[in-house]
Amino acid sequence: MTVQEDRDIDRTGFVREWERWHRRKEEVLAGPHGFLAITGLHWLSPEPARFDDAPGAWSSTAEGVVVDLADGEELTLDGTVVRGR
Incomplete structure (x- = not known):
């Protein structure tokens, strides 16, 4: 097993890709049907x-x-x- 040296790791590319993924995830969450659009959580029963x-x-x-x-x-x-x- 070998240890990868720091110069072989593309930290900038990783950070850039992670930030792109994170922005997309936040856009979905904040979208009109995303989790942040929820105004209430109600469990339904057979009784209206x-x-x-x-x-x-x-x-x-x-x-x-x-x-x-x-x-x-x-x-x-x-x-x-x-x-x-």
């Missing part, structure tokens, strides 16, 4: 529940998440306005 920061009554079923929107409430999903259930 309302939350201050979202319209509708939210619940979890065997088929997935359900939201019941009252009159005048709406959500936008993939550019499509959703009303009702």
